Amino acid sequence: MTEQAADRSPEIGGRALKRAMAKAQGRAKRRAVLLVAPLLLFILITFVAPIGQMLFRSVHNDGFSANMPALAAWFAENPEGTMPDEAAYAALATDLKMARENKTAGTVGTRINYEIGGTRSLFTSGARKAEDLKPPFARSVPEMDEDWADPQLWQVMRTASSAYTASFYLAALDLTRDADGHIVGVEEGRAVYVGLFFKTLWMSGLITVLCLILGYPVAHLLATLPLAKSNLLMILVLLPFWTSLLVRTTSWMVLLQEQGVINNTLVATGVLQDDNRLAMIYNQTGTIIAMVHILLPFMILPLYSVMRPIKPHYVRAARSLGATSWTAFRRVYLPQTVPGIGAGALLVFILAVGYYITPALVGGASGQLISNLIAYHMQDSLNWSMAAALAAILLAAVLVLYWLYDRLVGIDNLKLG
């Protein structure tokens, strides 16, 4: 009996133990999830949902479809390529009349105006005159304004008759639909977005490289000095990091202005003629200088945290084996700092791609980035769907970079100060 119990107990105990372990682990897991849940919920509501709504808006615009029901129904019945017939023009006339009553002609016109410039007034004046239209509408509507017969207009109205559209993404990629519904590039002079995307990438790349060139020696110096000294010098890196972005941008405006400190000093010392002052601000140069200054700490800090633990013995060993100091640096030291270079460069690039404030204040016309165009569509042209589509493309680019950063560096290794 006792022997039997002794025989069986480890198995029973083992099973019970397993169950108890699983239970305890389940409890620990639940507790961890419960701790994270409130914040996750908060971020989902205040951050993920708004961005989701923005993405929705980039493919959804019912400015036309909701206010022109009869025409939308005609488009739904007749396949693409059908010439507008009497029924189509009659639907158009009905809808224009209704738009006049509901005061929505402006909204409708604005939606079409996004794709063909100058058509907003076509709709508002059309709605005003819709009262007097007599059948046959296929004749009276084009008589009111011959633009109504434009096949391009009908193509755009067909696209807009559905609330869901990819046309804002097409526009964001400098593409458009021709009268037959084929996707084609826009005319030479109107293509702005793709060029600006590339310019944003190019300038961010340049800023990243400049930050690396300036940050590497400083990080190396900080990493090799004794701690007491390097902590003191570190303040020079951390103070800019903690100083308001607007303050730093303002000080660059003060320094770089035509009547600013740098130009005045150069003129006073005779390097420059008074009528020959350097234009360093309100252009691309101004954006690059100010952004390099603002993002430099984001390069120095990751580099420093990788360089600090590197022991000097390896370089010394290389020297003692006959390497010149350049070879020792290139073959021994530099490879060990690659993780820091990757982390810093990716971080600076990610931050630079979405920069808005500094280009807006010191960029002038030539130093604008894609973010500034998003803000322009949000605040001035009020083409919100376009802004959303541009923002979605920028977001996709940033998320790819972020994913890359997580894979290569790990978010856990993101350090502040």
Next chain:
Amino acid sequence: MAVPIYASPLERVWYYVYRVLCALIFLFLIAPILIIIPLSFNAEPYFTFTSKMLALDPTGYSGRWYDMLLTFGMQDPDAPRGWAWWADVWENARWVGVAKNSVIVGVFSTLLATVLGTVAALGLSRPEMPFRRVIMAVLISPMIVPIIITATGLFFFYSAIRIGDWGIPYLGLVLAHATLGIPFVIITVTATLVGFDHSLTRAAASLGASPRRVFFKVVMPLIMPGMISGALFAFVTSFDEVVVVLFIAGPDEQTIPRQMWNGIRESISPAILAVATILVVVSILLLATVELLRRRSERLRGVSAG
């Protein structure tokens, strides 16, 4: 890092060139911030050193731009400066008003971010946490996603839910700024939780302390430095944020950066430099606090003092 005795002459030259280069880069980093301090005391409305200032003539300097920060927007700036004058400043001065808004939004968003962020960091640092990596990535993303995208999304979202009609002042801004500050709290608190000795909490529990008591008496004092520096980061983020304010703030919710933005875009006057100087002083104080906390934390956790 002295020059080794086996260095060639070329290496000796490089050693000094390298030092000079580093000094120049440090100058590039710090000079733009320091230069606005003397310029903000300029007696003339210029953004450059006047000859009087260079000659250190006291008449070249004045505090008029600081005075303007107080008087701008006042009902009666020329009244004798007594109790009523200061009351007028407190009530009506434009810069004082936006400073109050900044502090209110900053304090409430910091509180929200710190509490939610600390609790979540405690959960995230447990080994049992499922989907840790993905959740961490989502929680850090407000720091990575360009601010213009966040602001655009919030603009659509807030107008859809009509947050302005809920009757809670500053609600939209506080929620938005808390979201932007949370990544900083998570990063700093998880950093202090790395190497956290869990036997301490078990010891406290085995001695009969309730989980609440364990948290407040054992865990919190140890992660306090991380919490405070995270909170300071969150506060600075809110205090310095302009794009979200630009997109969603009501006319009574303007903050210091927003007012600076106006000033810079419209007519930049040295009064902006006076504000900038005050902000630089604030950031020096914040930096000093964070550095002291970091050293204290390292000492507490037994890492060699930096």
